[in-house]
Amino acid sequence: ETGVTQTPRHLVMGMTNKKSLKCEQHLGHNAMYWYKQSAKKPLELMFVYSLEERVENNSVPSRFSPECPNSSHLFLHLHTLQPEDSALYLCASSQDYRGLTEAFFGQGTRLTVV
Amino acid sequence: EDKVVQSPLSLVVHEGDTVTLNCSYEVTNFRSLLWYKQEKKAPTFLFMLTSSGIEKKSGRLSSILDKKELFSILNITATQTGDSAVYLCAVGTWAGGTSYGKLTFGQGTILTVHP
Numbered sequence: 539e540t541g542v543t544q545t546p547r548h549l550v551m552g553m554t555n556k557k558s559l560k561c562e563q564h565l566g567h568n569a570m571y572w573y574k575q576s577a578k579k580p581l582e583l584m585f586v587y588s589l590e591e592r593v594e595n596n597s598v599p600s601r602f603s604p605e606c607p608n609s610s611h612l613f614l615h616l617h618t619l620q621p622e623d624s625a626l627y628l629c630a631s632s633q634d635y636r637g638l639t640e641a642f643f644g645q646g647t648r649l650t651v652v
Numbered sequence: 653e654d655k656v657v658q659s660p661l662s663l664v665v666h667e668g669d670t671v672t673l674n675c676s677y678e679v680t681n682f683r684s685l686l687w688y689k690q691e692k693k694a695p696t697f698l699f700m701l702t703s704s705g706i707e708k709k710s711g712r713l714s715s716i717l718d719k720k721e722l723f724s725i726l727n728i729t730a731t732q733t734g735d736s737a738v739y740l741c742a743v744g745t746w747a748g749g750t751s752y753g754k755l756t757f758g759q760g761t762i763l764t765v766h767p
Binding site: 579580586594626637638639645646 | 656683684686688692693694695696697700740742744745746752753754755756757758759760
């Protein structure tokens with residue numbers, strides 16, 4: 539248990555569905571992140587939030603929409619996804635957003651788009 | 653563009669062997685190098701290195717950073733089947749000011765330890 543909790547663990551959705559991924563951190567950290575891990579590719583940073591403010595979206599398609607209502611919670615809203623969006627989505631948190639402290643990861647959500 | 657390359661991509665050994673995993677990088681505004689172990693889903697943090705030549709140790713695992721040659725190694729001695737996992741190397745960068753820090757990951761090394 540790393541102190542970062544993600545739900546759901548698995549999600550299957552159709553291309554016309556709307557769903558949300560949830561992340562909660564209990565570490566008192568100020569920065570939260572969404573990463574995408576596709577088969578045989580390195581982890582890719584999607585979004586960075588620092589103190590609830592988005593600081594980078596890293597050119598992610600608009601069908602992915604993040605929300606950070608407070609420093610402990612992070613959501614990723616999904617709509618009209620494509621099959622190539624199937625991947626493991628990992629949430630992480632760190633003490634600050636400057637990359638000077640280690641990031642702790644949640645268990646991830648395995649997303650399958652059909 | 654920041655780049656992190658790990659080698660080998662996969663490795664198969666027997667229990668008791670010693671392994672060395674490599675990570676080389678080319679980045680701008682280096683701040684740290686981190687090693688993670690990923691077994692099923694969540695990468696779990698192993699080490700964070702910021703200074704050259706200082707070895708970090710945790711049990712049978714150790715790691716060292718060479719900032720001049722731009723690489724790090726992760727050593728695992730007396731391997732056990734429980735060490736089987738993907739080992740990820742990530743480099744933290746930060747341009748200063750109000751910019752955000754970033755972790756750039758390598759593609760990982762798949763380690764399989766047979767009994």
